[in-house]
Amino acid sequence: MKLLRLIAIVVLGFEMPVPIYWLILHSRVSFWRRHIRAIFPVAVFLAWGVFDSLLYFFRRDLFRPERVSWFVAIGMAMMAFDVFALSTSEAVFGGRRLVGHSELAGSGELIAHGLYARVRHPRYLGMMAGMFGACVIVASPWLWAVSILWLPLALANIHAEESELRARLGSAYAAYAERVPALLPLRLASRNKDVSRP
Numbered sequence: 001m002k003l004l005r006l007i008a009i010v011v012l013g014f015e016m017p018v019p020i021y022w023l024i025l026h027s028r029v030s031f032w033r034r035h036i037r038a039i040f041p042v043a044v045f046l047a048w049g050v051f052d053s054l055l056y057f058f059r060r061d062l063f064r065p066e067r068v069s070w071f072v073a074i075g076m077a078m079m080a081f082d083v084f085a086l087s088t089s090e091a092v093f094g095g096r097r098l099v100g101h102s103e104l105a106g107s108g109e110l111i112a113h114g115l116y117a118r119v120r121h122p123r124y125l126g127m128m129a130g131m132f133g134a135c136v137i138v139a140s141p142w143l144w145a146v147s148i149l150w151l152p153l154a155l156a157n158i159h160a161e162e163s164e165l166r167a168r169l170g171s172a173y174a175a176y177a178e179r180v181p182a183l184l185p186l187r188l189a190s191r192n193k194d195v196s197r198p
Contacts, residue, residue, distance in 0.1 A: 075133040
C-alpha cells in the first residue's frame with residue numbers, strides 16, 4: 001500500500017501543474033513564439049514550482065498511515081487510465097508536439113486518429129482521471145479541496161487550447177470539433193440538428 005500511495009503522489013506531482021503550464025503557454029502564445037527559448041524554463045518553473053509546493057504543504061496528509069479501502073481499486077483504475085492516455089497521446093503526437101512545439105511554431109496538422117478520433121482532449125481526460133484517482137488513494141480532504149479548485153483551471157485550459165487550435169487550424173478543426181466531443185466519448189444529440197415540429 002505504501003508503494004501505491006507513492007505512485008499516487010508522483011501522479012499528483014506530475015499532473016497537478018499541467019494546466020498552469022498550458023495556460024502560461026496559451027495565454028500569450030504570440031509572445032512566446034518570439035521568445036521560444038524562454039517559455040519552457042519559465043512555464044516549468046512557475047507550474048511545477050507553484051503546484052508541487054502545495055504537495056509539500058500537504059506532506060503530512062500524503063504520508064500519513066494508510067487506511068485500506070475498496071476505493072483504492074477505483075483510484076488505481078483511474079491512474080492507469082491516465083498512464084494509458086498519456087502514453088497513447090505521446091505515441092500519436094510525439095513528445096515535442098505534446099509539450100507545445102506546434103503551438104509555438106504556429107504549425108501542425110490536425111490529427112484525428114486513435115483516442116483523438118473519440119475525444120478531442122484525451123490527454124486532459126486522462127489527467128483529470130489521474131488527479132482524482134490519486135485523491136481517492138491518498139484520501140485527504142484538503143487534497144480533494146485543492147483538486148476541486150484545480151478542475152476549473154484544467155477546464156479553462158481546454159477552452160484556451162480550443163481557441164488556439166481554431167485560430168491555427170481553421171475550418172479543419174471546426175469540422176473536427178463538430179464531429180468529435182471534447183472530453184467524454186458520447187454525444188446525446190447534435191448541437192446543430194434542426195428539430196422538426198409536426
